[in-house]
Amino acid sequence: MLKIAICEDVDIQYKILEKYLKVWALKNNITIHLVHYKSSEEFLFNLDENMDIDILILDIQMKEMNGIELAKKLREKDEEIAIIFVTGVSEYISKGYSVGAINYILKPLKEEELFDSLERAYKKIKQLKEKKESLKVITDKQVVKIRYSDIKYFVVYSHYVHIELLNKKITYKKRISDLEEELPKTHFLRCHRSYIVNLHFIKSIEKESLTLDDSTIIPISRGKREKVLELFMNYFDI
Known part of the structure; x- marks a missing residue:
């Protein structure tokens, strides 16, 4: 509208x-x-x-x-x-x-x-x-525009961010703290020092982990579970 x-x-x-x-x-x-x-x-x-x-x-x-x-x-x-x-x-x-x-x-x-x-x-x-509604990613070879709706989660290994998309993966160099600032907090949450998850794909939340629709299990840092639950519940009230 x-x-x-x-x-x-x-x-x-x-x-x-x-x-x-x-x-x-x-x-x-x-x-x-x-x-x-x-x-x-x-x-x-x-x-x-x-x-x-x-x-x-x-x-x-x-x-x-x-x-x-x-x-x-x-x-x-x-x-x-x-x-x-x-x-x-x-x-x-x-x-x-x-x-x-x-x-x-x-x-x-x-x-x-x-x-x-x-x-x-x-x-x-x-x-x-x-x-x-999209994220601009600069890799070694190209500049890519990725729709938020295609991103399932981010995970960081050795200063590199790995983006798990619906149909492929992309890797680029980025600090997770900088990435966290770029993403809309209404749709993404940092549940662990190495993981940022798209709330849309969360299926369930347990004590120390959460499960995505595709059965991927992602850890939740100690002390973050209540915040994760709060954001997850608020997401479905938007």
Whole structure:
């Protein structure tokens, strides 16, 4: 699902955007959730709630704080949200791109222009999501991007990390402490000084070990069992 915020102080313009967005979503089989703000100040007041927004469609000409000023403040907190500017004048174009906007659309809005901007924004969002859900590994021979969902576990021997994947193994030089920092703690846990496991593949947990779906047995360090159990239970509550 895409969460899209529209910051527009003219109701008729909001209604036009809402209509076009619903048509685009239906055409592309995408579920969207729309939220509407009538001023930059209202958006900023709700900023904590807005940190999960994927796309912001932002009018530039608004009372008091304009859209450019809002975008600059937003970029201090979030560099990834896709911003699409809409306005009735062209004088702000250069300033609009200075905050990394996807596009700058002049009113009156044209459906095809908005659709093109939404496609570009959606592509950017998918690329960012894919990047967040994968691990970049540099071996002696190549650079490999591995999806987290393909990783069963990591084990370290003599300063080398061995990655056990669904269909192969990869070995590269890495400190396990550095690797641990790179991985999302919501999906991976370090259960032993030499092992990091993908929570998704854990079948059961015993006193001193855990068992994966493929029957692989991995040791649990003394004192880590309670933490392992806690993370394992929380994982299935996500």
